[in-house]
Amino acid sequence: MRDFEFLEPADVAEASRMLAAHGEDCRAYAGGTALLLALRQRLVAPTHLVSLGRIPALSGVRFDAAAGLRIGALTRHAELAAAPEVLRHYPMLAGMAAHLANPQVRNQGTLGGNLCYADPATDPPTCLLGLDAEVEIASARGTRRLPIGDFFVDYYTTALAPDEILVAVHVPPPAADAIGRYTRFLRTPAEHRPLVNVAVTARRSGGAATAVRVAVGASTPIPARVPRAEALLEGRAVTAELAAAAAAAAADDIFAVSDGRGDEAYRRAMVRVVLRRTLAALFDLPGE
Amino acid sequence: MGKHLITLTVNGRAEEAEIPAKRLLCDLLRDDLMLTGTKRGCETGTCGACSVIVDGRLVKSCLMLALQARGAAVTTVEGLAAPGELSPLQQCFAENGGLQCGYCTPGFLMAASALLAQNPGPTEAQVREALDGNLCRCTGYSGIVASVLAAAEKLRGH
Ligand SMILES: Cc1cc2nc3c(=O)[nH]c(=O)nc-3n(C[C@H](O)[C@H](O)[C@H](O)COP(=O)(O)OP(=O)(O)OC[C@H]3O[C@@H](n4cnc5c(N)ncnc54)[C@H](O)[C@@H]3O)c2cc1C
Numbered sequence: 289m290r291d292f293e294f295l296e297p298a299d300v301a302e303a304s305r306m307l308a309a310h311g312e313d314c315r316a317y318a319g320g321t322a323l324l325l326a327l328r329q330r331l332v333a334p335t336h337l338v339s340l341g342r343i344p345a346l347s348g349v350r351f352d353a354a355a356g357l358r359i360g361a362l363t364r365h366a367e368l369a370a371a372p373e374v375l376r377h378y379p380m381l382a383g384m385a386a387h388l389a390n391p392q393v394r395n396q397g398t399l400g401g402n403l404c405y406a407d408p409a410t411d412p413p414t415c416l417l418g419l420d421a422e423v424e425i426a427s428a429r430g431t432r433r434l435p436i437g438d439f440f441v442d443y444y445t446t447a448l449a450p451d452e453i454l455v456a457v458h459v460p461p462p463a464a465d466a467i468g469r470y471t472r473f474l475r476t477p478a479e480h481r482p483l484v485n486v487a488v489t490a491r492r493s494g495g496a497a498t499a500v501r502v503a504v505g506a507s508t509p510i511p512a513r514v515p516r517a518e519a520l521l522e523g524r525a526v527t528a529e530l531a532a533a534a535a536a537a538a539a540d541d542i543f544a545v546s547d548g549r550g551d552e553a554y555r556r557a558m559v560r561v562v563l564r565r566t567l568a569a570l571f572d573l574p575g576e
Numbered sequence: 577m578g579k580h581l582i583t584l585t586v587n588g589r590a591e592e593a594e595i596p597a598k599r600l601l602c603d604l605l606r607d608d609l610m611l612t613g614t615k616r617g618c619e620t621g622t623c624g625a626c627s628v629i630v631d632g633r634l635v636k637s638c639l640m641l642a643l644q645a646r647g648a649a650v651t652t653v654e655g656l657a658a659p660g661e662l663s664p665l666q667q668c669f670a671e672n673g674g675l676q677c678g679y680c681t682p683g684f685l686m687a688a689s690a691l692l693a694q695n696p697g698p699t700e701a702q703v704r705e706a707l708d709g710n711l712c713r714c715t716g717y718s719g720i721v722a723s724v725l726a727a728a729e730k731l732r733g734h
Pocket of ligand 1: 315316317318319320321322323324340361362388389390393396397398399400401402403404405409410411412448452453454455480481482620621622
């Protein structure tokens with residue numbers, strides 16, 4: 289690994305100016321769990337790292353009944369999993385964060401670093417797409433917000449401009465009748481990264497499901513919603529047959545990747561099974 | 577590239593070192609401070625042999641720059657007991673077949689210490705979950721899990 293300058297700006301504007309000044313030779317640095325591996329493999333060889341650790345605006349988890357949840361980009365996975373307001377209002381998110389990777393990586397890796405690295409085989413992107421989250425992005429030029437679905441562009445590629453920093457993730461307040469479930473499927477327990485993941489959220493009013501969101505990831509270059517599956521479930525009382533039909537639609541419709549961890553046919557088959565089981569658990573369907 | 581002077585506390589002792597920015601925490605411990613109990617294993621964050629505790633958090637020291645531990649209190653396997661002695665946890669590893677070649681052991685001891693500090697009465701499932709970031713390639717996990725459960729009981733005074 290090549291040596292580098294380690295810069296420690298005190299606020300977002302200063303960090304942004306540093307990133308702009310050093311361009312391609314510069315990277316933001318949060319926990320380092322993803323970037324250090326890339327540095328050691330010489331996938332990148334920056335001359336400057338801009339550490340975000342001293343920027344207070346990137347920290348903290350806050351809940352407000354009207355505005356929802358704000359998760360600072362520097363929040364570590366373990367902190368997200370243990371935050372009382374997350375456990376209480378977003379159990380699906382807390383449960384996701386409690387089980388990704390392994391205990392050490394959860395104590396070191398940040399949510400912001402996870403999202404900005406945009407590695408497809410990870411958990412938060414799919415879960416946050418299911419929860420209709422937005423990202424707050426800032427630079428010395430100003431601040432903007434994007435739906436998380438627009439933040440991911442392709443494998444390891446986000447909508448961040450070189451001088452931009454992810455400041456926080458916002459999750460809307462949950463409706464009183466909101467339900468949701470996130471499932472990760474691993475090929476073997478020793479392989480920490482998900483092969484397939486699925487997030488489903490809905491409102492359950494009476495017998496019917498409304499505002500249904502179905503997000504699939506890990507087997508796709510970026511997490512994606514599945515409109516045909518959502519339309520099948522929307523406004524209906526979800527039955528085992530309907531769940532199976534929605535799961536089959538998702539397996540057909542996604543852009544499935546094919547690589548050493550699983551070929552396309554296997555990944556589609558697992559998407560079908562995992563989504564069907566997730567729907568069964570979410571809607572208390574018998575027979576799974 | 578400039579050097580950085582860093583100070584931190586390791587196993588209760590104030591330490592100081594002059595290092596390049598790229599120095600990993602595991603290398604600071606092993607090569608600058610000569611605390612070779614912490615092992616470098618896979619160096620990709622998978623095996624956990626380099627696990628240490630930084631300000632109460634269990635971390636993989638190969639996935640962290642030494643600069644990130646500035647001012648922190650670090651505990652390594654050398655800090656578990658006085659030289660020549662074994663802590664109750666270490667004693668339980670010895671008594672319950674918790675190690676064979678011993679290379680992964682410092683990492684398992686640190687992961688188990690972090691668990692027991694937070695949860696003195698873990699279930700077997702909780703022990704297995706807490707050890708999920710550590711790999712053993714010779715003895716298998718049954719003896720290790722039994723060692724941690726035995727240590728928990730011993731430390732609770734049974
Ligand atoms: C062994 C191992 C197993 C893993 N398993 C899983 C798993 O099962 N599920 C899962 O979801 N994840 C998994 N991960 C990935 C883990 O979640 C990420 O490595 C971690 O969250 C990255 O955060 P970081 O703070 O360490 O990022 P860093 O390494 O500091 O940064 C990562 C990238 O994001 C950029 N960046 C960081 N923060 C910002 C910001 N605020 N604004 C702009 N750019 C930024 C950096 O420039 C860099 O390019 C695993 C990682 C390891 C090492």
